[in-house]
Amino acid sequence: MTAEDTTFGESVRAVRAGEFGADEAADRLIDRMTDGELLGLLDGDSPRRLLPLIPILLSRRPFVAGAVPRLGVPGIRFSDGGRGVVIGASTAFPVTIARAATWDPALEERVGLAIGLETRARGANYSASVCVNLLRHPAWGRAQECYGEDPVLTGRMGSALTRGVRVHAMACVKHFALNSMENERFEVDVRVDEHALHEVYLPHFKAVVDAGADSVMSAYNRVRGEYMDVNRALLTDVLRHEWGFSGFVTSDWVFGTHDAVASLHAGMDVEMPLRLLRARDLPAALRTGDVARATVLQSAHRILRTSVLHAATREVATPSAALIASPSHRALAHQVAAESIVLLKNETVGAARLLPLDPGIRHLAVIGRLATRANLGDHGSSRVRPPSTVSPLQGLREALPRMRITTNSGRNARVAAAVAAAAETAIIVVGMDHHDEGESVVTGGVDVGVLGRSLGSGLLRRPLIGLAHVVSRFVRGGDRSSLDLRPSDVRLIRAVTAANPRTVVVLIGGSAILTEAWRDRVPALLVAWYGGMEGGRALASVLTGSAEPGGRLPFVLPTDAAHLPAFDSAAKSVVYDDAWGQRRLDGEGHAPAFPFGFGLGYTTIEHRLLSHRFDDTGGSADVLVTNTGDREGSTVVQVYAADLSLDLPVAQLLGFQKTTLQPHTPAVVTVTLDAGPTLQRDPATRRWSPRPGEWALLAAQHSPSSWAHARPLRQTAGTDAESG
Template sequence: MIGASTALPVTIARAATWDPSLEERVGLAIGLETRARGANYSASVCVNLLRHPAWGRAQECYGEDPVLTARMGAAITRGVRVNAMACVKHFALNSMENERFEVDVSVDEHALHEVYLPHFRAVVEAGADSVMSSYNRVRGEYMDVNRALLTDVLRQEWGFSGFVTSDWVFGTHDAFLSLQAGMDVEMPLRLLRARELPAALRNGDLARATVLQSARRILRTCVQHAAAREMEAPTRAVIASPAHRALAHRVAAESIVLLKNETVGAAPLLPLAPTTGHLAVIGRLAARANLGDHGSSRVRPPSTVSPLQGLREALPGVRITTSSGRNERAAAALAAAAETAIVVVGLDQHDEGESVVTGGVDVGVLGRAFASGPLRRVLIGLAHLASRFVRGGDRSSLELRPGDERLIQAVVAANPGPSSC
């Protein structure tokens, strides 16, 4: 989404609601805001399986269960496509960031059709208008040229009639073979195909019927979508509207998983009592609105509320003091002086996510800078090389940062009673 939009809870949090009907409402909100921006296409349906919690884009998926993923993915698809064409991604077997441009996934037929594909099929059957192919290879072939999956399975076995796109910038490896395999659109810019297909058509290396087949898929899907949706488009007032912010708040509340709520004195620690005398809020994320990955799932809400600000608004009669926690001794002293201490730490875009791979630079910007000529091939080569030898967006450890752990230990030691992390 270009510009401001509602910051809905991430997909993995929404999965914790176990509520497909609520997820369909999320999809409806996404579609409305997409259309209000003048767009007609939303690549917001991510149903890749979380095979390991260290995956850098775990927040974008519904978890490790293909059944739950299928139910939730189908629900958001139904909601989105009321106002925008819904695109499901990343097809298929894309569950890692490190080496995502180069990895070759080997999988047997049973695992492929019983674990990795059923949720994609469910989303297709729910009406997905578009499918985005993934960067990786499957059984030796890059997905954009993998006819076995893009045509034999997706179209012939499942009956998908929409159009297939590449992943962004680095997702098209061969202008001819990808078209013949069933990949219709090179995203997001005019790159390989714009340069190579016109001459191939003129000299007869490429059949005109192959191009027309993809063109028909694209046009048919767009026309059918336009004919089915309501004629009157939503105004921009719907973007980050009170109704959508209330929906985001409800989803967040439904998604919370309380792991422990110990009894302190005669009552559990949570909810915090409005009669608390002194509350210390400590940690590097206490006064920040941590919105997660700065990659393709990044949102830019018109306003945010940090944990510190939220606590002050919820507990107006409580004295609240704060510390970033950089000085552990000072943080411990603050905790010792308080009746209750809260530590706010965790992961941000520097620890995991798509933005780690590109250094925070949008891949679309990279693509525009090198959209033509030999520099593009050099850029692709460097990206593939970097994905093999440079840390990607996957986590190397499931633990918190060492400094975060030390801060928690210092605060708990200073205030062993009512402390929360």
């Protein structure tokens, strides 16, 4: 029997043929279901005894929720996948924040297409790959899984990933909402006013919903005193009523459901990934009327409608497993890694800038504990296990087969300095790994009451503690305790740069790393992130000049951690306002080490704003961009607005466009502008209107420090703003 011979398969065929819609298909399936099958749609299918095995099973097979074999309903077949599919050996792309540094939504859509394809080839149909939580503070352990600090950049990149994933798999966006710290993610209560909530922390979620996200995953944390799975104000009033979201909501795993009935009433449709609270409580609640049948049917309809619609509109042919980590996907991983690398410094040493490496050098020293490791990032739920990896050292040896390359681990700074002194150029690879940052570990001391008092204190306490011990074998990390490098890395940089003035420092990590203690000693500095399975080759291509460093910072790099919001990884309650990152530095008058959007290339590029059109729905800006150098190069044209009536204007990114130019070549680049950052929402009417002030527009290559050449933002209807 084929899928098309089953009831679900026939529904898919009929919807694909236009005989009836997905809503009717869902209702027809519901009419065939028993109460037990309907309730089975609302949680995971695996028994709770598998709880301690989740970290192992997650990498081996999809987790299924809501399958109804009698009717051929396949259920939600879950795979994680922010940097690639976590099941089996799959393509490991650079982490999300590295891809944010490309500032290239078209490239990100290609990554989404590859992730969706590999997701389906692994037997899954649902990918929780789209993480759009804002980077409120770079100490957040899972910063590497987000797109940085800006709502517009995050919204556009997350939307692009969503569009790509949905070609083959249902796309889930997470973690809704205000999940930006790790160690206390299960309990922290986030307090936020209406302005910051709707104008800062939610617009990028709405952008991804508008891009077609099939599903939303609710966060662990509380918002305004309510856990997100029971937060009707956000799950129903905002997500469904205000935004019109018609897909389904799943819980974050195990600890993300606090009340079987209340969460269903609030709008959380599926408890993931096992049969836990809902399997125990919902049958009796339905019999006694504590939960209305209409409420169960509402969630069932959302799940089935979305599943049928996805199956009817996705690519029909099941992808071959041969496409997983295929040459084309490896090439894409290489391209993304190269375009993500951010060049922060490149000074002249002798007759020329230090990078790209002089092809005439004969002896290179590669130093540092991370030089010989692929270092793909966090070992938590987003971990991808590729069939092969390339370290920075291996990448350089492949790119420079005739060059003498000496290496040193850097554990002894004096020995490393001697190795560097004997070489013509030294490259130091330092930074973070999964021990320093990542998804937090659930420990035996966790308040297991997050699963409900009776389960936490009784039947599930031992499995939960067992889960914690199993997870702790695979996962370390959590929130960072410092934004600085390890002291041993700083000592190494100082020793090597003193021994060899031709030293390049490569930083590996998932967010901001402060550089003030050593930056002035270093002539060349790059951020290479967690670069994925091809990261070593991509880094070598940038260092040797066969590729250009195409990345731009997706966050500000301050000179002092005190210039950022306070961050307490043990806080049970936090306040989120609208001042963080570059915005906070602007508003308080602090100059950054490197501003948001900053990055150098191997050529020189000039730009000039020609004209713009803008109203409350958005607009566009035409910018003349000229490559004034002698080699091909790229830039990211960034357009910002600010209220100049303020003593210290705060830059708001409205739009951006990456472009590549041949030497001595001009081009006019059109940048699409988002009106959102210039608007305010009335909480009473839910209507949006322009923020008051003297708003002006500026085209730049990073967040501006001066508004001297800005132009008025809003013009008389039907006219353009011209720049001379």
